[in-house]
Amino acid sequence: MATEFIESVSKPAVPIIDLVVSEEDRVAIAKRHRRRRASIAIRYVFLTFLAAIILFPIYITIVNSLLTPLQIAARPPFFFPTKPTWGAYSDAWNAGHMSLYLMNSVIVTVLIVTGQIVTATCAAYAFAFLEFPLKRTLFIIFLATLMVPFEVTVITNLTTVVNLGWYNSYAGLAAPFMATGFGAFLLRQAFLGVPRDLRDAAALDGYGHWRFMVRVAVPLARPAMAALAVFSFLGAWNQYLWPLIVTKDSRYRTLQIGLRQLRATSLDQVNVTFAGVVIAALPLIILLVIFQKQLVRGLTAGAVKG
Amino acid sequence: MTSDTATTHLITDVGQSKRFLNRRRRETGLGYLMLAPSLLIFSVFVFYPFFKNFYLGFFRTPPFPGLPARYVGLDQFREVLTSDYFTNSFRVTIVFALLTVPAGIILGLLLAMVANQRLRGIGAYRTIFSSTVATSVAVASVIFGTLLNPQVGLLPWLGLTTNPSILENPKYALFAVAVTTIWQNLGLSFIVMSSGLQAIPDEIIEATEVDGARPWTRFWRVTLPLLSPTVFFAFVVGSIVAFQTFGQIDLLTQGGPIDKTNVLTYAIYKALRDQNEGKAAVLAVALFGVTLLLTTAQMRILERRVHYGN
Numbered sequence: 001m002a003t004e005f006i007e008s009v010s011k012p013a014v015p016i017i018d019l020v021v022s023e024e025d026r027v028a029i030a031k032r033h034r035r036r037r038a039s040i041a042i043r044y045v046f047l048t049f050l051a052a053i054i055l056f057p058i059y060i061t062i063v064n065s066l067l068t069p070l071q072i073a074a075r076p077p078f079f080f081p082t083k084p085t086w087g088a089y090s091d092a093w094n095a096g097h098m099s100l101y102l103m104n105s106v107i108v109t110v111l112i113v114t115g116q117i118v119t120a121t122c123a124a125y126a127f128a129f130l131e132f133p134l135k136r137t138l139f140i141i142f143l144a145t146l147m148v149p150f151e152v153t154v155i156t157n158l159t160t161v162v163n164l165g166w167y168n169s170y171a172g173l174a175a176p177f178m179a180t181g182f183g184a185f186l187l188r189q190a191f192l193g194v195p196r197d198l199r200d201a202a203a204l205d206g207y208g209h210w211r212f213m214v215r216v217a218v219p220l221a222r223p224a225m226a227a228l229a230v231f232s233f234l235g236a237w238n239q240y241l242w243p244l245i246v247t248k249d250s251r252y253r254t255l256q257i258g259l260r261q262l263r264a265t266s267l268d269q270v271n272v273t274f275a276g277v278v279i280a281a282l283p284l285i286i287l288l289v290i291f292q293k294q295l296v297r298g299l300t301a302g303a304v305k306g
Numbered sequence: 307m308t309s310d311t312a313t314t315h316l317i318t319d320v321g322q323s324k325r326f327l328n329r330r331r332r333e334t335g336l337g338y339l340m341l342a343p344s345l346l347i348f349s350v351f352v353f354y355p356f357f358k359n360f361y362l363g364f365f366r367t368p369p370f371p372g373l374p375a376r377y378v379g380l381d382q383f384r385e386v387l388t389s390d391y392f393t394n395s396f397r398v399t400i401v402f403a404l405l406t407v408p409a410g411i412i413l414g415l416l417l418a419m420v421a422n423q424r425l426r427g428i429g430a431y432r433t434i435f436s437s438t439v440a441t442s443v444a445v446a447s448v449i450f451g452t453l454l455n456p457q458v459g460l461l462p463w464l465g466l467t468t469n470p471s472i473l474e475n476p477k478y479a480l481f482a483v484a485v486t487t488i489w490q491n492l493g494l495s496f497i498v499m500s501s502g503l504q505a506i507p508d509e510i511i512e513a514t515e516v517d518g519a520r521p522w523t524r525f526w527r528v529t530l531p532l533l534s535p536t537v538f539f540a541f542v543v544g545s546i547v548a549f550q551t552f553g554q555i556d557l558l559t560q561g562g563p564i565d566k567t568n569v570l571t572y573a574i575y576k577a578l579r580d581q582n583e584g585k586a587a588v589l590a591v592a593l594f595g596v597t598l599l600l601t602t603a604q605m606r607i608l609e610r611r612v613h614y615g616n
Contacts, residue, residue, distance in 0.1 A: 043420075043425060044425070047425075048431075050435070054437065054438065077463060119343045130334075130336060130340070132334040141345075142344070146601060147598060148352050149546070149550055149594065151552070151593055152593055154578070155359060155583055155586050155590060156354065157351055175347075175351065176351035179343065181344075240444060240552060240553035240556070241552045241553070241571070255442075256443070256553070259557075260444065263451060273448060277448050281440055284442070295439070296436075
């Protein structure tokens, strides 16, 4: 495919060859060129077709958020906002509490991501650079946490959080997720890639373990750290079951649960629901555009050896 | 003179080993200290509730709150796990996984193959193909729920309409939830498959091009086998995620109509909401049993990576 593309670009060479080829050949070459150009056009049509299908739900959501409820219900429907109205956004933001939900989501996500990075870095460092009894057993215990789906622990966790007095609070939302077996595993692999000599050299320079971790190991493991950050960010941001059962009012509800509330509102405010969806999706879209590379690495951290 | 040096040697040896022992001890302390935060969280929020869950299954929750839970041994396990309610829920969960996982992988692979060519502007298409990673379960569910709504939705207008409406139709509700899920996961599937494709060395593909292998043969004989670890990984992780599906169900169907979308996780949630901890616990044990099979497969992959890492 690549060679075809290069050939189709480097066309200036063709007229020179033309001098030596016969009339029949020239027709054949022209035909081949036409066919190649047609094949490229077909590929673009196919790509655009797929892109349109994938984007359609998002597009129609944005359009509907700019229409009035009457326009949304109109048949045939509007596929383009002729007179966009922005009222739905302020309704969702204020009356729909989306501003509050957004803040809650940000706070909980920051708590979880920070917590996971700190606990996973410490644990991974211990597993990679320190020698102590039961190390292997403890590592297996860390991996064993990956075998327990959160849904299985949810019943008792709810009781625990209520008993701790953390029901309907940021602490209750974040606490169960402050450690990660997967993250510890990921960072350990990255730390194992730090050359042993570096540790020895740092020790000669009088670096203790803490200083070596902060100054040398962590900076060297930055790609893995970024991958973990993205991974835990997406996990925390998209949580649904836990925030649903551990909160009881809008003061601590996250965006995802806020959308549930918006969806429950009546159909004559369906434009507000659409605006709420856009508000809920926007932060992630912005972050994904900025951190695309880290995102891909984070999402594929487990899939492809890296 | 000779005895002198021997003594000093001995002394330094003792000093060194003492220092070494001290360092060992300090390292041990530091190691445990660094593991402590994680271990604390895991003990409280993973292992304790995990074991407590089996224990809870032995107690029947009283019909009225306030009464003590009664020990019934394995009776509750037998009762719940043989009930039609559970069998149905289990079947629904498996059908849902079968509807979403293979389709997700195939579509992701298709997009990855299509986007894996050198065309001008292909980057824009790649961004679009991966765009649904920016949607959460709630975002996707609310979008599709509204699009499917018989009064204001676009899809009924486009002719996608049944009676009763799709999400209230026992025949189609699960399928609609599955389509929503596939769409939401498409971006992730595309990204994973793309990175798998890009990990295949160009020379191999070029060599088969020179050999004159037809594209279809090339795909089956070369690309797919080389991609199999990625596909396998996506299959295992995708299945685990499918078995833990909750948000879509809660937002689109609440397990209905007539329990046709009552996946295991939603059944647990309902039991918990009805304050029937005992039943919820038994259902959770069943969910664990199923995911255990899948995670064992996943651990095999991870384990292999551990050995590579060392």
